[in-house]
Amino acid sequence: MTSTDEHSPSIRVLVVDDEALARRNLTLLLRNDPDIASVTECGSGQEAIEEIRRSRPDLVFLDVQMPECDGFDVLELLGADMPETVVFVTAYDTYALRAFEAGALDYLLKPFDDARFSRTLARAKEKLARYAPTQHRSISKIAVKSRNQTLFLNVSDIDWIEAASYYACIHIGEATHILRRTLQELEQDLDSRSFARIHRSIIVNLDRVRGLELQDSGEYEVVLNSSTRLRLSRRYRKCIQERLAELASGR
Known part of the structure; x- marks a missing residue:
C-alpha cells in the first residue's frame, strides 16, 4: 500500500465480478470511503489476472462463480502474484471454508447490507495498515x-x-x-x-x-x-x- 499522509486516499481496489450490476454496487460503496484512492473493475477471471499483475492492487473483491475462470482459479493461476488482501464475494455460502483456506481475508455473502460491507472494509484497512511496506519487519x-x-x-x-x-x-x-x-x-x-x-x-x-x-x-x-x-x-x-x-x- 502506498504511503501517504493521513488525509490522502491510499488504497487501490480491484472489483472482479462477471455481473456488471454487482460490480457497480461494490464500486459505489467503495468510492464513498475517503481512504479509497481508486477502484478498477474487471468482468472476468482472466481479465483480473492480467490487471492484478499489471497494477498490483492493495485490495481485491473477488467473485467466486465466474464462467471459464472462477475466483479460486484466479488465485491459483496468480501463484506468487496473489494480492496481499482478498475478499471473496458470492451468493453461495458453500465456498466459505475453501475461501479461507485459499487465504481470503473475508467472505461477503450476497446480498449484504452496508453495515456488513463496512465491517469487511474496516478489517481490510487494518490489515493493509499492519503490513504496509514501511512498517513491515520479518519476525523471529x-x-x-x-x-x-x-x-x-x-x-x-x-x-x-x-x-x-x-x-x-x-x-x-x-x-x-x-x-x-x-x-x-x-x-x-x-x-x-x-x-x-x-x-x-x-x-x-x-x-x-x-x-x-x-x-x-x-x-x-x-x-x-x-x-x-x-x-x-x-x-x-x-x-x-x-x-x-x-x-x-x-x-
Whole structure:
C-alpha cells in the first residue's frame, strides 16, 4: 500500500465480478470511503489476472462463480502474484471454508447490507495498515498456545506450514503446532528470503529443502531434509526452481 499522509486516499481496489450490476454496487460503496484512492473493475477471471499483475492492487473483491475462470482459479493461476488482501464475494455460502483456506481475508455473502460491507472494509484497512511496506519487519519468533501454556517458536526452526481451515499448521521436526491465523497473514510476517509458497496451501522453509523430484505423473514434489514430501503446484514451480538455484549459488 502506498504511503501517504493521513488525509490522502491510499488504497487501490480491484472489483472482479462477471455481473456488471454487482460490480457497480461494490464500486459505489467503495468510492464513498475517503481512504479509497481508486477502484478498477474487471468482468472476468482472466481479465483480473492480467490487471492484478499489471497494477498490483492493495485490495481485491473477488467473485467466486465466474464462467471459464472462477475466483479460486484466479488465485491459483496468480501463484506468487496473489494480492496481499482478498475478499471473496458470492451468493453461495458453500465456498466459505475453501475461501479461507485459499487465504481470503473475508467472505461477503450476497446480498449484504452496508453495515456488513463496512465491517469487511474496516478489517481490510487494518490489515493493509499492519503490513504496509514501511512498517513491515520479518519476525523471529511465533507465539502459539498449547494447552495451558504459550510456546515461542523460533521461525528459523520451522520446516513447513500448511493451511487447515481457519488455522495454520506449523511443522517443526515431528511436532505440529496450531496457530489461528490464515496462511496469507502468516506469510506477510515471514522473511521472504527464507520462506516461499510451493502450493496455495503450503509454505516451506527453503533452507529445509533437499531437492525437487519429478514424479511419473509429470508433477514435482518438494523433498525436505526430513524426507517429508510435499506437492509442488505447477503455478509455483518456476519461482521455486529459481529461488533454490539462487540459494545454491549463494546469491
